[in-house]
Amino acid sequence: MTELPLNDTGLTSGGFRKLFLDEFPGLVLFAIRFVKDRETAKDIVHEAFTALWERRHTIEAGRPPAPWLMTTIRNKCLNHLRDNQKFHPNLAALEGFEADNIPLADNPLILKEIQTRITQTKQNLPEKCREVYELNRTHHLKYQQIADKLGISVKTVEAQMTKALKAFRENLKEFLGLLILIMWK
Amino acid sequence: MENTQDTHISLITSYLSGESGPEEVGRLAAWIDESPENAILFKSLHKAWLMENTANQPIEDTKKEWDKLQLRVKRNQRASFRRQLYSIPFRIAAILVVFAIAAGIIWFVSSRENNIRLIAGNTRQTFTLPDGSHITLQKGSQINYPAAFGKKDRKISITGQAYLEIAHDTARPFTARAGNLEIRVTGTTFYLSSQMGNQNPVVVLTEGRVKAYPAGQPQKARNLVPGESAWLEGGNDKISVQTQTDPNLSPGTPLPEEKIFL
Numbered sequence: 001m002t003e004l005p006l007n008d009t010g011l012t013s014g015g016f017r018k019l020f021l022d023e024f025p026g027l028v029l030f031a032i033r034f035v036k037d038r039e040t041a042k043d044i045v046h047e048a049f050t051a052l053w054e055r056r057h058t059i060e061a062g063r064p065p066a067p068w069l070m071t072t073i074r075n076k077c078l079n080h081l082r083d084n085q086k087f088h089p090n091l092a093a094l095e096g097f098e099a100d101n102i103p104l105a106d107n108p109l110i111l112k113e114i115q116t117r118i119t120q121t122k123q124n125l126p127e128k129c130r131e132v133y134e135l136n137r138t139h140h141l142k143y144q145q146i147a148d149k150l151g152i153s154v155k156t157v158e159a160q161m162t163k164a165l166k167a168f169r170e171n172l173k174e175f176l177g178l179l180i181l182i183m184w185k
Numbered sequence: 186m187e188n189t190q191d192t193h194i195s196l197i198t199s200y201l202s203g204e205s206g207p208e209e210v211g212r213l214a215a216w217i218d219e220s221p222e223n224a225i226l227f228k229s230l231h232k233a234w235l236m237e238n239t240a241n242q243p244i245e246d247t248k249k250e251w252d253k254l255q256l257r258v259k260r261n262q263r264a265s266f267r268r269q270l271y272s273i274p275f276r277i278a279a280i281l282v283v284f285a286i287a288a289g290i291i292w293f294v295s296s297r298e299n300n301i302r303l304i305a306g307n308t309r310q311t312f313t314l315p316d317g318s319h320i321t322l323q324k325g326s327q328i329n330y331p332a333a334f335g336k337k338d339r340k341i342s343i344t345g346q347a348y349l350e351i352a353h354d355t356a357r358p359f360t361a362r363a364g365n366l367e368i369r370v371t372g373t374t375f376y377l378s379s380q381m382g383n384q385n386p387v388v389v390l391t392e393g394r395v396k397a398y399p400a401g402q403p404q405k406a407r408n409l410v411p412g413e414s415a416w417l418e419g420g421n422d423k424i425s426v427q428t429q430t431d432p433n434l435s436p437g438t439p440l441p442e443e444k445i446f447l
Contacts, residue, residue: 020247021248028245029239033235036201036203037428042250046254084207085207085210085211086210091210094224094228114236114240115240137241142203142428143199148418148425158195158204165194165198168233168236168237169230169233172232172237175232176229176232
């Protein structure tokens with residue numbers, strides 16, 4: 001993540017814009033890890049940037065804003081989950097909510113391999129399954145919207161999404177193994 | 186055995202896709218606690234999801250998001266100034282906003298139908314309903330309500346854009362109708378906008394709780410939570426709900442000067 005140190009009088013509007021354009025997509029993905037729903041994630045990231053802007057003169061000069069944003073976003077996400085009765089401590093522990101942002105893999109070659117596997121898996125999904133999957137993951141439609149759009153039932157959408165996730169799990173098996181061992185000693 | 190596992194994989198997939206409500210999340214958490222195998226199954230799907238999700242860089246227009254942010258920051262600055270101008274009375278519990286098309290400044294009672302009509306003409310105008318609710322009508326908007334309004338229930342119909350603060354009264358439910366879309370207030374505070382005229386009525390909820398349903402068919406009601414919009418589909422017979430992203434319709438937004446098109 002790029003570090004953008006603040007100048008003496010706080011974040012300039014030019015610097016703020018650059019920070020936003022650089023960091024927004026990644027921060028949305030970060031928020032999605034907690035709240036799952038993309039629109040909620042975007043709202044929370046917007047709130048965090050708004051708060052940062054309002055505080056721009058009081059944040060110490062030279063202190064990088066990115067960690068502040070991540071902490072703020074994580075807190076807002078957890079609050080959102082609690083307010084909506086979607087927070088469960090064991091689930092949170094399994095998903096690593098309290099841990100710092102752990103990258104999925106350190107080795108860039110492994111990351112590349114993961115990327116390739118994912119693309120292949122997507123291409124090899126059965127037609128209907130891939131269609132549903134893309135409507136959900138790329139176009140961000142909810143299950144009900146997909147059902148309405150394709151004229152199928154929500155249960156069918158669920159089944160196709162399940163098929164897709166199972167396919168990813170199957171094709172990424174090697175990369176999942178290590179984590180499971182660590183969790184369950 | 187295979188069948189129950191598939192059921193749970195389906196539950197996990199829905200959860201990770203953001204489709205699960207609190208009840209399902211609770212069920213998932215309870216199932217995971219039942220055995221380490223369940224936890225491992227969850228973890229494997231979760232990790233696969235993290236990978237495929239992160240790899241799915243979306244076709245996001247970050248510049249548009251920047252514009253949204255600017256609007257939001259400006260609005261925040263205006264809102265703190267406006268708060269001094271609008272003081273909401275204590276009794277007023279809910280706000281309803283409805284959008285559509287226009288008319289003139291006239292107040293009259295139709296003796297045949299016993300209907301009361303309030304119209305705002307060239308400028309925005311505020312009226313008070315018999316129950317104490319306040320309505321601000323955008324220019325060219327009107328509402329109709331029967332003379333018996335407030336006796337057993339409170340029903341109004343709206344054409345245009347209106348900003349309503351509904352007095353809290355659970356004994357007399359408040360219903361608003363715009364075209365074929367009906368909205369019932371179920372929460373104590375809500376902000377709602379709907380659009381009419383040439384287009385299908387749409388309701389956007391930014392605060393509180395409402396039910397939306399095709400006129401006269403409350404059994405088809407869908408509950409809305411903030412951030413969702415609802416409209417009629419399938420020939421006015423079915424309600425569809427979607428998350429709303431228009432920054433002008435975020436919680437706490439007062440009625441804008443210009444009309445908003447959804």
